[in-house]
Amino acid sequence: MKPIKDHKPYQILIVEDNLGDYTLIVDYLEERFESPVISWAKNFKDAKTILTDSNIKCDLILLDLTLPDKSGEELITEIIQLSHEIPLIILTGYSDINFGIKSLSLGVSDYLIKDELDSNSLYKSIVYNIERKKTLLQLETSERRYSDLFHLSPQPMWVYDIETLRFLDVNLAAEKHYGYSLQEFLGMTIKDIRPEEDIPELIERVEFLNQTKGSYSMGTFRHKKKNGEIIYVEIQSNTLPFQNTTGRIILANDVTERFTYIDAIEKQNEKLKEIAWIQSHVVRAPLARMMSLIDIIKNYGIDDNDNEKLLTHLLESAEELDIIIKDISRKSEGINLNKK
Structure with a gap:
């Protein structure tokens, strides 16, 4: 029974100097893909020309480790620099298997041993790594959006460790409003921006929040700036995973003027x-x-x-x-x- 072919028009660059290996790879691709768009580079120079041509699109690169004009780590490093987040799969022989494993640390998506290659293993690796790369790019985009929302917010915001109470990250608005630099904040805990007499209440509230299932919280509290000024701050907070720990993100709104009025x-x-x-x-x-x-x-x-x-x-x-x-x-x- 013939396998069902994938109808997505993947565009694949094969960088391979051996005609026999190239022909075999194409056969495998055509066995599982309905209409793959294949480009062939016989050496690094040809690969560079294709990857720098804005008219040629590429979803994935299949790269032989040994080319006439470049090979090994140098080849991988330069291809990655040219690929602009395109998934890269190394095709290697048994003699290169150790380096194939090492190549993963250089940014390679996967490595396949030529002598064990067949249409199914090649198809699975291509589809998996293309979709994985899309997911990673979406995650990176999401993280950048979070970073922009956090660091560019006009309202003071910070994240603290719910166990140690240490500041994990602080935005620019908080630095300006409280008078501390980022490095100063990162060496402090949230107790350092509270009046001394309010700290017992702070500890009690943190313990309550840590034991409560609901992660969202809000309230109005007294804070202390670097210059000693006492302000009233309306706090909204929520827990989130942060830097291999659990943090609580804080949005602070200074309501001192309202309280004074x-x-x-x-x-x-x-x-x-x-x-x-x-x-x-x-x-x-x-x-x-x-x-x-x-x-x-x-x-x-x-x-x-x-x-x-x-x-x-x-x-x-x-x-x-x-x-x-x-x-x-x-x-x-x-x-x-x-x-x-």
Whole structure:
């Protein structure tokens, strides 16, 4: 039963100086691929010409270790430099098997022994390494996007080790906002940016988060900058694998201005309450006396004997009321409800 052929139009470069080996490889390819696009380079010079030609696309390279103009490690190194992330499979003989294994450390995707080669093993290696390379490139792209989102974020961000509490990575916004350099941060723990009296609460919260299944967390805490300034910070965090350990990524939003504004409003409200109390209690006493005196004068009249005494009491109450009004005015001047 003939194997089902792969219909994907893979473009494969064979770098092989031996016509017999080249013909055999082509036969194997055509046995498993419906319409492979094959390019042939008989030496390194031809391979370089093909790989530097922008009009020629290549999905994978099959490379013989020994060419007339270049061989061995030097050949592999230069082909890799020209290949631009194209998967490279080494074709080697038994005498080169040890070097074939070593070549994996140079960036080679796979190595195949020529004498054991058949259409199935060649097909599996080609498809596996092409798809593997695509997956690695997607992963690298994803990591670059994460790095850009992290390091270029306008909000301070960092990652710390959930066990040691040491900073593992810090973005530029955090460096600028807290005043520490990256190297300084990497020599610190998250305890170093907390006021001394808040550290017990920090340890307790970290232990709680480490024991809790849910990884997301948020809250508002006090932080300390390098210059000693205390700020209020709204924290959002989540756990993630990082550098062979488990880290917690932090997004920090400085809300000190908001806290300051709320505190100012609360103090202003206290002053307003005090003024309201003065108006409803303190003002009432001299005002009531003045109204009583005026009522006496209006309804009963005054004679010369009482005139001076009544007027004196009226003046005293007026002066007391004037002092109270001035005190209210002074307290009112300290209130600025438009403060931002």
